Amino acid sequence: MLFNSLQYLVFLPTVFVLFWLVPHRLRVPLLLVASYIFYMSWRPIYGLLILGLTVGNFVLVPMIAKAQEVKHKKLWLGLVVAANLITLAIFKYAYFGIDCVKGGLSLFHVDWNAPHLHIILPLGISFFVFEFIHYAVEVYRGKPLVKKFMDFALFASFFPTQIAGPIKRYQDFIPQLDIPAKFKWEYIDEGMQLILMGLCKKVLLADNLALVVQAGFTHPEKFTSLDMWLITYAFAFQIFFDFAGYTDIARGSALLFGYKVPINFNLPYLAANAADFWHRWHISLSTWLRDYLFIPLGGSRCSRWNMYRNLFITMALGGLWHGAANHFLLWGVYQGVLLILHREYVRLMEAAGLHAKLVKSKLYHVFSVIVTFHFVCVGWVLFRAETEQMCWQIISKLAEAPLALMNFSPSQLTILQIRDPIIFPAIILIVPGLMIAHVVVNWLNNKKFYLSPPWPVQVAVMVAMLCVLTIFSPDTSPRFIYFQF
Amino acid sequence: MPIADDAEKEMGAMTGFFKTRFAWALLTFLVVGVAAAWLNFGAVSPDNFPVLSWTGWTIKDYLNSKQRPNIVFLGSSLMLVPLDGVDADYLGKRVDGSQHHHSVYFEDKLKEKTGLSLKTFTFALPGEMPSDAYLIVNNLLKGKNKPDMIVYGVGPRDFLDNMLPSPAATDPFRYLSRFGKIDQIADRVSPEFFPRLDYELGKVSYFWQKRADISQTAEQAATSLINAMVPLPVDGYPTTFDERRLLMPDFRPCEVPRGAAFFRPTTAAERNNFVDNLAEYKKRYATMKWDTYISQMRFFADALDVAHAQGIKAVVVAMPITDLNRQLLSNLSWDAYRKGVLAMAKRKGASVIDLSESKDFNRSDFGDTVHLHSGGGKKFFDVVIDQLAKNEDALACFPEENRIAAKNKTTQAATRLPVSATVTTNAKQKLSQRGLPL
Known part of the structure; x- marks a missing residue:
């Protein structure tokens, strides 16, 4: 289920209404069921994968806490981390490993008929495996265990962040589940603003830039060096708006339930x-790499x-x-x-x-x-x-x-000669425009008007975004780039 | 993060949905939509197509034709390929498939046989389903250009295609549905929940309903603006369609420019390249999808009903296919198709020419497992014309002014030297690349 699909347009409001209608004790189970439906709507069998990893981590990580001696703690930690990484390796790196072995053997003129494993990369596996490892390491470092299985399962499978992060920290996320929060209308305002903003980044910017990027990166021989710089700039902004758009939608969706997830950009x-x-x-990845790889090294x-x-x-x-x-x-x-x-x-x-x-x-x-x-x-x-x-x-x-x-001379630019679609020559204007927008937003970031704009301005911006999204949402939008990771 | 604790104070006086900014935005959005609907904002005429596909070219040509056609051909590429291929042979020159919308051979031969001087128009389109044919008959075959007869060639794929998600998923449907309301057939066009929701949202929101039109208008405006701000370099030249297709194969996949799909004249010796497309049809016939069958059969019946109501004589032709293709179908599927079509056509008062099990056609008449090449196509049209010529009841639909005196009058066309033809490999590949059944 994509965030930029009609399915999500039905799914999110349904879960949102049910979430605030049911008593607090049923909210986590409800979100858990919703998250599994969300995940299994793509490939039901992989629901078992995320469930298996959740159960495994929930059972094994307490062993780290229970171990009295440091070497036993380390042993259990190694076991948990290895189990998570092996799962990731099997699903994500098996083909790469086989290719490497095959390439190595070919150096010795050994022709190995490599097996075809029929493995399809489960969506979001890199993200939830990193969350499990983070949990194990933090428990090893003396942080408290998660007592409730439902909370732990939801931490790993929470549908807004399930597929492409941000990579959450359980110390930040789990306590939010226990608070019997009352519904606030403000959740709708803040959540919907983020969701609309994220969709605009994806649909208007990333998807349009993708046309230029796809052409340039598949046929570089057709473009000049200056074209390739512009196309590379275009990709820089495509991947940013694609991923930042996803993150905004994830954060906005989480906010509708009153939960905060970390920023990424x-x-x-x-x-x-x-x-x-x-x-x-x-940011959620770079801090993870810092805390769980760079520092341990x-x-x-x-x-x-x-x-x-x-x-x-x-x-x-x-x-x-x-x-x-x-x-x-x-x-x-x-x-x-x-x-x-x-x-x-x-x-x-x-x-x-x-x-x-x-x-x-x-x-x-x-x-x-x-x-x-x-x-x-x-x-x-x-x-x-x-x-x-x-x-x-x-x-x-x-x-x-x-x-x-x-x-x-302008004739050196092939992109100026592609007049259909018009996004090609428009890149000349769009790329500097986006860079300037970066600078302007940076300047506005500490201005009160920007941080808390007047009510009519907020309404007008949301109306504009609704109109634009309704009109320009394609029937089939490309998947988010970070879904493949 | 304990949101519940810190949020309370910040909330201010917000106590209800209609005090939220989002609610006001939603409300304003709906009001703006109503105003836009009243102003017909961004709407374009139904025949102002953003992309000219086979369907787009055909509709434009039909609407712009100055002479009323007497006979309109309907069907998928099973009908289209032989029609154009035979004309390429007959005329002895290349025929541009997306631009050539009548059958010179059929007109001349029918005139030779019956003395009727008739004009034809080809509304056979790649991938056309009975649902598309229904829209053609219902939305376009009326008014000053209403024909006297439709000749509708059907094949099993039209009713049994497993690869069709819904009737609304075809390229013809997207174009044809612009010419009329589809409220009455919405449950059949979008039988599944989400396509139906998409349709219903269009009723609520003008912007959603007209998003194709408005985005087309916006694109045109943006194009003018960008062209003014970033002009083509003085010594540059705009990229051609082929260059663009190479760079962006997935961009506007259904677009067909002039000269992109030629049928060239060929001889019998040149027609030996039989293409095995069984793998594609194995997927199309994978299971008996009763929902698709029933839905398309209803559209088929509706098309015949509308034709009848509009005074158009319908002739249904069950197209010949190869034994190879037939063997992919279970007896149940084949019987459902063949018996269903024949029974329905008869019940609706259409004339039937059943060539589906004809022994007159064998593999050597086909370019692949379903499409007649120009040689087989000529044989096919000769049979159809013969059967029509014998059918006094059907011929009675044509007005008196089309009946010329001498049945044996030698036509100009009869003096032309027929040359065999077949659809060029190039054109076939282009159709196939777009996922259109060949």
């Missing part, structure tokens, strides 16, 4: 360096080179988390290298006594934002290109841009 393309980018992009409380090793491993595995393919691994490695280079750069500048001065300079900040955005965009090429060959082809095209700029 904070104007990521205004990041001034790679580390800043990861504080603004997919040793974090930054170790030698410089060990810290770089930890960063590298964390980001490489973070890349692989997105999908079982070399280009995701490469993207993760690239992000790790960027973070390491940034730290080295800061260290050198500090050693030269320049860092403090530069950080205060507005011009330097603007320059940093532009440079960071372009490094992030190059990363997006690794992320989006479907084959390594295609990836290098695009990157080499991007590298030709300085030469092309020296002899620039």
Whole structure:
């Protein structure tokens, strides 16, 4: 069931009305049933997968808490984490593993007839497995257990966040379930605003940009280097609006039940360096990676080179988390290298006594934002290109841009010659417009008018969004990009 | 996070739904919708199509034709492919499938046989179902262009297609439904809950109902604006349809520009490329879907009823298919189709030409397991014309002015040298790529 479907338009209000009609003790069971219906509407058998993992974690994690000795705690933790990761590996990485083994054997001229496993990747598995691991590690660290099975099951399967996050923390989520909250009309206002905003991001921006991106990334040979930069910018905004749109709908849907789930984005393309980018992009994942991978590996409380090793491993595995393919691994490695280079750069500048001065300079900040955005965009090429060959082809095209700029003429832009659909030439206006919108929103973010606009303005914005969504919602909208992870 | 605790104070005076901003937004949205409906905001004429598919071209040509057709052909590609292929042979030149909407061969041969000088129009469309045929008869075959006769070629796929989610899912339906209300058939057009909900939402919200029109208008406005702001480079040229299709194969999949689906003249020797499309039909016939069968049979009956009520003589032709295709169907499915069609046609007063089990057609007459190539198509139309010529009752529907004196008058067409034809592989592939049955 997609958020941008008629099914969800019926499902969400139905669950919402029932939720507030039933007594508090029945709300969690109701949401649990709704969440399983939501999940099983795609492929019923996978309901058993999420249920099995829930039961397994609920039974095994208390063993960590009960163990008296640290080594026993560690043993139980290792067992729980391994069980979760093995499940993830089987469903998500089996083909990738087989391909790697096959590739390795071929080096020795061994032709292995690899089995076909008929595995279909369960939706959202990467997200709920990470939530289970988070729970196990937190219990190991001494945090309290979840007492009620229903609460725990709902934590893992809560339908607004089930498929593509945000990755929740049980300490934040579970206590909300126990509060016998009274219905507030404000939930509707805040929730619906977020839902409408999210749908607009998806339907109006991400889906339209997808046309340009799809053409550019499947046929880079048809486009010039300057085109490919514009197409890469377009993808940067497509993936942002697609995922941020999903997150808004998830947060809005949760808010209708009075629950808050974490934010995932904070104007990521205004990041001034790679580390800043990861504080603004997919925040629930980056904080998970920090807490449950980077810190256990040793974090930054170790030698410089060990810290770089930890960063590298964390980001490489973070890349692989997105999908079982070399280009995701490469993207993760690239992000790790960027973070390491940034730290080295800061260290050198500090050693030269320049860092403090530069950080205060507005011009330097603007320059940093532009440079960071372009490094992030190059990363997006690794992320989006479907084959390594295609990836290098695009990157080499991007590298030709300085030469092309020296002899620039509008006829160099193939996108200007594609007049149907009109989104192609419109990219020239849309991409700068979206960047400016980032800056404007950043400026407005601490203005009272923006944070709490007058009542008629809020109504007018919602009416506009309703009209636009009604008119421009396609019969079949593409799935959210992060559904595949 | 304990929302319940901290939210109470912030709530202010909100005590009811109609005090929420969302409620006011919803209410305003409905009022704006009513105003937009009153102003007919963004609505476009039914024949102003955003994309010209086979259906779009055909409707435009029909509405713009200056001469009233006497005979309109209905059916799927089973009828369309031989009609165009035979004309390509007969005329000795390429025929653009999406633009060629009559049968010169049929007109000439019928004139030769009967002395009737008649005009034809082809409303046979790729993937056309009886539900589409019903909309054609009900919404378009009326007024000044009302024909005297319809010749409706049917095949088992028309009633048994497992791959059809609902009657509203076809490309013809999307275009044809713009020409009239479908309230009376809504339960059959959208039998499942969500398609029906989609339809009902259109009744409540003008914007939802007219979203295709308004988005088309908005797209046109945006196109003008962008063209003005970001013009085509002076030394540039706009990309062609083929270039665009290469870059975006899934964009407007049903669009067919001029010259994209040619039928070329061929000789018997060139028609040997029999295409095995059984895999596709295995899916189409996978199970006996009674819901689809009953629904489409009702539309078939309704089409014949409407034709009768409008004074249009109906001739139903059960199309020949290969034994290979027939063997995919269980006896139950085949009997349901064949007996059902024949009985219904007779009950509704239509003339019937049953070629479904005819021994006159064999595999060598077909381009694949269901479509007659131009050679088989010529044989097919000769049989149909022969049967029509013998059917005085059917011929009586044509007005006196179409009857010319000399039955044996040599027509210009008779002097033309027939050349065999078949649909080009290119055209077939293009139809197949769009998921249209060939």
